Amino acid sequence: MTAPHLVPRFDCEAVRDLAPLYAVGALEPGEAAGIRAHLDACDDPHAEILEAAATTAALLETVEPAEPPAGLKARLMAAAEADLREGRHPSVAAGPGTADGPARVAVPAPSPGAVPGPLPSASVTPLERERARRRPSLAWLAVAAALIVAIGLGGWNMALRGQLADAQAYQAGVDAALDLAAEPGSVSAVLVTADGAAAGLGVVGGDGAVRLALRGLTPTTGTQVYTAWGIAGDVAPVPLGDVTVGADGLAVGTGLSPVAEPGMILALTLEPTAGATAPTLPIVASGVTSRPAG
Amino acid sequence: MNDTPAGPMAVPGRLVEPSDEALLAGLAAGRLDDLDTLYDRYRTMAFGIARRITADHVLAEDVVQDAFLGAWRGADRYVPGRGSVRTWLLSIVHHRAVDAVRRRRPVSELPAEEDAVRTPEALTMPDVWGEVSGRLDRDAVSVALAVLPGPQREAIELAYFAGLTQAEIADRTGVPLGTVKGRVRLALVSLRRELKTAGGGPEP
Numbered sequence: 001m002t003a004p005h006l007v008p009r010f011d012c013e014a015v016r017d018l019a020p021l022y023a024v025g026a027l028e029p030g031e032a033a034g035i036r037a038h039l040d041a042c043d044d045p046h047a048e049i050l051e052a053a054a055t056t057a058a059l060l061e062t063v064e065p066a067e068p069p070a071g072l073k074a075r076l077m078a079a080a081e082a083d084l085r086e087g088r089h090p091s092v093a094a095g096p097g098t099a100d101g102p103a104r105v106a107v108p109a110p111s112p113g114a115v116p117g118p119l120p121s122a123s124v125t126p127l128e129r130e131r132a133r134r135r136p137s138l139a140w141l142a143v144a145a146a147l148i149v150a151i152g153l154g155g156w157n158m159a160l161r162g163q164l165a166d167a168q169a170y171q172a173g174v175d176a177a178l179d180l181a182a183e184p185g186s187v188s189a190v191l192v193t194a195d196g197a198a199a200g201l202g203v204v205g206g207d208g209a210v211r212l213a214l215r216g217l218t219p220t221t222g223t224q225v226y227t228a229w230g231i232a233g234d235v236a237p238v239p240l241g242d243v244t245v246g247a248d249g250l251a252v253g254t255g256l257s258p259v260a261e262p263g264m265i266l267a268l269t270l271e272p273t274a275g276a277t278a279p280t281l282p283i284v285a286s287g288v289t290s291r292p293a294g
Numbered sequence: 295m296n297d298t299p300a301g302p303m304a305v306p307g308r309l310v311e312p313s314d315e316a317l318l319a320g321l322a323a324g325r326l327d328d329l330d331t332l333y334d335r336y337r338t339m340a341f342g343i344a345r346r347i348t349a350d351h352v353l354a355e356d357v358v359q360d361a362f363l364g365a366w367r368g369a370d371r372y373v374p375g376r377g378s379v380r381t382w383l384l385s386i387v388h389h390r391a392v393d394a395v396r397r398r399r400p401v402s403e404l405p406a407e408e409d410a411v412r413t414p415e416a417l418t419m420p421d422v423w424g425e426v427s428g429r430l431d432r433d434a435v436s437v438a439l440a441v442l443p444g445p446q447r448e449a450i451e452l453a454y455f456a457g458l459t460q461a462e463i464a465d466r467t468g469v470p471l472g473t474v475k476g477r478v479r480l481a482l483v484s485l486r487r488e489l490k491t492a493g494g495g496p497e498p
Binding site for chain 2: 021024025027029051052053054055056057058059060061063064066067068069072073075076077079081082083088089090091092166183198212249294
């Protein structure tokens with residue numbers, strides 16, 4: 001097989017027909033890929049595939065167990081440890097580098113004190129579902145739109161000070177952000193996690209200076225960074241800055257944005273390295289900016 | 295078969311062993327201890343399968359390591375509704391073993407850029423697995439396999455345990471593709487029926 005595999009487009013009937021061959025692994029690699037592509041896209045759960053796979057898996061029980069060489073365990077454990085150290089394991093890594101598809105970032109459980117009042121969490125679109133729809137900008141809009149309703153207008157600055165302040169370092173970051181927010185032309189957003197709880201505050205000054213103050217984030221490891229993104233209108237997300245997060249879960253930093261307009265979205269993603277030019281899903285936190293009333 | 299729960303010999307306060315599911319959650323969270331435990335629980339089955347398919351002690355070791363690493367990195371992709379952790383894990387071993395066997399085929403069949411093929415790329419993960427019945431044992435499956443007509447059993451063996459594709463099976467056994475397909479289909483239908491009976495399920 002010197003040519004790249006051609007992946008045929010199967011319809012449901014073809015998939016049902018090929019289920020037994022697929023289950024025993026007798027399809028050519030390209031054909032198997034065609035089945036998987038169909039299963040990924042099809043609304044039919046194709047129970048016949050599951051059934052056939054269950055039957056073939058039972059065949060594994062007929063195999064005589066055998067003791068592997070003692071050294072194998074040490075090699076496995078060393079490789080697993082290296083995964084943790086080098087950010088390849090999903091619990092420490094995020095980004096496109098992981099082997100079998102989109103990496104998952106555990107959305108950090110925010111500390112209870114970080115919730116800015118009663119957010120209508122039921123109306124916050126679950127990020128996971130949005131991600132499945134592969135419509136990143138819509139996901140941001142949905143999450144952020146729910147937030148905007150929650151914050152309301154007027155007195156927002158004081159409310160944020162009271163609700164978001166907790167740890168002192170975080171407080172300092174929030175203060176700096178709010179100072180920037182008080183300047184003419186600034187726009188601000190509370191960045192929320194997928195479950196609707198606040199993770200922090202992002203402000204873009206009239207001159208493009210960006211200040212972020214977030215907490216409750218999973219610490220970064222190795223070359224990982226959290227990258228802040230700005231998206232205005234329907235253009236591609238623009239990276240605003242990278243920040244590493246230590247054991248305290250705090251991300252306090254500055255960045256630069258080409259624009260500062262109300263309605264632009266601020267979003268945070270976990271990236272394998274600094275300098276990402278396109279966000280790696282899922283989005284850890286996001287919010288739509290607004291200008292203080294008055 | 296001696297599964298009387300908490301008989302008089304039960305040791306009070308003895309720690310209950312973590313379930314496979316709990317161990318897998320530990321893998322997803324990056325806990326090495328849980329990987330250690332899961333490995334010990336399934337290492338002989340995994341190595342047995344890898345050795346059976348590869349017929350190569352050294353290659354089988356690589357396969358087992360690859361498979362456990364795949365489970366370690368992909369533990370969050372296990373879907374409880376699709377079968378047991380045991381079947382999932384052993385299916386990964388099977389997948390990796392078949393991959394290894396296919397990569398080992400004669401040089402003429404390998405692409406020119408063999409290095410690229412051998413690079414540890416995405417670990418192949420089964421997307422479907424399952425379990426016919428929790429009560430299945432080795433003997434029951436062996437019997438179900440043994441009662442298949444010879445050509446059907448051969449087709450299953452060549453595909454599932456030797457890693458041959460349908461074209462290769464047709465070539466090897468000298469029958470048309472359609473015949474291979476038919477044999478595999480009939481074999482699975484028959485196996486499923488036998489296993490249902492053996493597993494104590496209602497006769498279909």
